[in-house]
Amino acid sequence: MISARNPMQPGGWGRALETTGAWLLALLWILPLAYAFWTAFHPPEFSTRFELLAPLTLQNFANAWAAAPFARYFINTMVLVALILAAQLVLCTLAAYAFARYNFFGRDVLFMLVLVQLMVMPDVLIVENYRSMAALDLTDTILAIGLPYMASAFGIFLLRQTFKTVPRELDDAARVEGASSLQVLWKVYVPLARPVYVAFGLVSVSHHWNNFLWPLIVTNSVNSRPLTVGLQVFSSTDQGIDWSIITAATLMTSGPLLVAFLLFQRQFVQSFMRAGIR
Amino acid sequence: MNRASAHIHGWLLLLPAAVLLAAFTHFPAFATLWHSFLSTPKGARPAVWVGLDNYQGMLEDPVFWQVLGNNLWFALGTIPASIALALLMAVWVNGKLAGRGFLRMAYFTPTVLPMIAVANIWLFFYTPTYGLLEQVTGTLGLPSHNWLGSQSTALACLIVVTIWKEAGFFMIFYLAALQSISPSLAEAAAIEGAGRWYYFRRVLFPLLMPTTLFVLVNAVINSFRLVDHIVVMTRGGPDNASALLLFYIYEVAFKYWDSAYASALTMVLLALLGAAALLQFAFLEKRTHYQ
Numbered sequence: 001m002i003s004a005r006n007p008m009q010p011g012g013w014g015r016a017l018e019t020t021g022a023w024l025l026a027l028l029w030i031l032p033l034a035y036a037f038w039t040a041f042h043p044p045e046f047s048t049r050f051e052l053l054a055p056l057t058l059q060n061f062a063n064a065w066a067a068a069p070f071a072r073y074f075i076n077t078m079v080l081v082a083l084i085l086a087a088q089l090v091l092c093t094l095a096a097y098a099f100a101r102y103n104f105f106g107r108d109v110l111f112m113l114v115l116v117q118l119m120v121m122p123d124v125l126i127v128e129n130y131r132s133m134a135a136l137d138l139t140d141t142i143l144a145i146g147l148p149y150m151a152s153a154f155g156i157f158l159l160r161q162t163f164k165t166v167p168r169e170l171d172d173a174a175r176v177e178g179a180s181s182l183q184v185l186w187k188v189y190v191p192l193a194r195p196v197y198v199a200f201g202l203v204s205v206s207h208h209w210n211n212f213l214w215p216l217i218v219t220n221s222v223n224s225r226p227l228t229v230g231l232q233v234f235s236s237t238d239q240g241i242d243w244s245i246i247t248a249a250t251l252m253t254s255g256p257l258l259v260a261f262l263l264f265q266r267q268f269v270q271s272f273m274r275a276g277i278r
Numbered sequence: 279m280n281r282a283s284a285h286i287h288g289w290l291l292l293l294p295a296a297v298l299l300a301a302f303t304h305f306p307a308f309a310t311l312w313h314s315f316l317s318t319p320k321g322a323r324p325a326v327w328v329g330l331d332n333y334q335g336m337l338e339d340p341v342f343w344q345v346l347g348n349n350l351w352f353a354l355g356t357i358p359a360s361i362a363l364a365l366l367m368a369v370w371v372n373g374k375l376a377g378r379g380f381l382r383m384a385y386f387t388p389t390v391l392p393m394i395a396v397a398n399i400w401l402f403f404y405t406p407t408y409g410l411l412e413q414v415t416g417t418l419g420l421p422s423h424n425w426l427g428s429q430s431t432a433l434a435c436l437i438v439v440t441i442w443k444e445a446g447f448f449m450i451f452y453l454a455a456l457q458s459i460s461p462s463l464a465e466a467a468a469i470e471g472a473g474r475w476y477y478f479r480r481v482l483f484p485l486l487m488p489t490t491l492f493v494l495v496n497a498v499i500n501s502f503r504l505v506d507h508i509v510v511m512t513r514g515g516p517d518n519a520s521a522l523l524l525f526y527i528y529e530v531a532f533k534y535w536d537s538a539y540a541s542a543l544t545m546v547l548l549a550l551l552g553a554a555a556l557l558q559f560a561f562l563e564k565r566t567h568y569q
């Protein structure tokens with residue numbers, strides 16, 4: 001007899017207990033964020049006083065916005081994220097296509113060399129990469145923040161796996177029609193890999209929106225600082241201990257990502273899943 | 279397409295990515311090794327070959343041993359806890375519990391937030407006298423404690439933040455794996471009279487083994503890579519009690535400007551990451567579902 005319900009789901013008391021546990025953990029997990037919302041939307045005197053009827057205000061956001069060049073930081077971050085993603089999409093697509101469908105000299109050795117980056121990430125090579133950027137006279141530019149990440153081993157790997165699943169017949173058919181290699185890539189492979197591109201894009205954007213240490217090192221002016229570094233400069237020097245303003249700034253910097261996540265939750269979760277399954 | 283043009287096409291397609299990878303991954307890795315054998319150039323004095331002096335100095339540097347020990351504790355504190363929590367979350371979210379959408383959202387949200395931003399929020403939690411944690415312990419009548427300012431608790435505070443940030447991320451991989459497991463297995467187990475715990479231990483957990491290894495390697499890498507929250511919350515203090523290896527490298531390189539010593543330290547970090555890579559290679563090569 002086959003039942004629709006999974007028999008290994010808890011029932012009765014066990015179920016109630018597990019539901020309670022799951023909810024308690026979820027509330028604990030959301031607590032820091034909920035708390036940040038409370039502080040940011042209430043006047044400073046309520047930052048540790050929890051009264052249901054405390055007046056709501058947007059003043060903290062206005063103060064934070066006025067206290068530091070956040071508009072510029074936002075633009076920098078958006079340019080950075082777009083630059084990295086655009087470069088990654090082009091470079092990784094071309095490289096993945098080569099690895100998936102070309103039999104060229106040294107392919108397997110080169111692929112291993114690409115995979116090295118999965119372990120030796122630019123994040124840990126800060127000393128030498130800073131030296132390189134200084135030698136190229138690129139320090140304190142958005143390009144310098146993005147350059148080490150543009151050839152992503154992760155992206156190449158992900159797209160290579162996907163391109164390998166494209167049936168050879170489609171490839172051959174397109175070539176019989178007279179399409180060139182790049183036309184085949186553009187007309188056959190790229191459209192079929194669309195979900196993977198979406199997944200990679202979301203992971204890349206959220207990763208680089210949040211990246212901190214390397215931008216902190218390689219930038220030193222408002223002109224190139226991304227939001228994360230701007231937030232750190234703002235909260236460590238300018239504000240002393242005005243928590244309301246700091247939490248408002250904090251929510252502001254994570255805002256676009258948070259809103260995008262809440263709106264496209266399913267896509268986010270599925271993208272991270274897809275990107276993680278190797 | 280003839281063979282020669284296949285070679286040329288392949289190389290041309292790969293070239294742009296290869297150039298950038300070589301310039302910002304392979305070259306810096308070798309340059310790190312090279313510079314770790316030189317002295318730090320100071321003023322008009324250029325770098326000279328000093329052999330293993332930097333490494334000698336490293337072995338005699340008590341701070342190096344301290345941050346290495348801290349990193350070990352950090353790894354031990356974050357990895358098992360975040361993996362166990364991730365698995366628990368995934369099992370719960372995969373089940374038909376009430377409010378599943380909210381649960382998934384709550385668990386996963388920390389992953390999409392910048393570490394630098396959440397560290398600011400947590401910083402306020404831990405703040406002396408009027409932070410949230412102090413208020414809670416205060417109402418319970420417990421003595422006041424400077425959580426981030428004392429050597430005994432600073433690292434633990436960072437571990438908690440890291441677990442909170444990572445668990446939801448790892449949950450996703452378990453969730454993906456759980457969803458790919460056929461429900462007929464649960465039915466077969468039920469017919470055989472297996473209990474829920476037995477089913478989890480003897481069927482689910484072995485099936486999730488490849489995922490666990492994948493998550494484990496990621497957790498190990500993260501334990502050496504995540505230092506953003508240190509910059510915000512403790513700056514490695516008090517007395518380096520909460521400094522990790524990468525944070526120490528950052529300090530040595532960009533606060534004391536001793537790039538040669540920072541290179542030697544980076545070599546240690548690279549060796550550790552390399553060991554993690556070998557571990558993954560050795561295990562994932564023979565990824566079997568059944569023991």
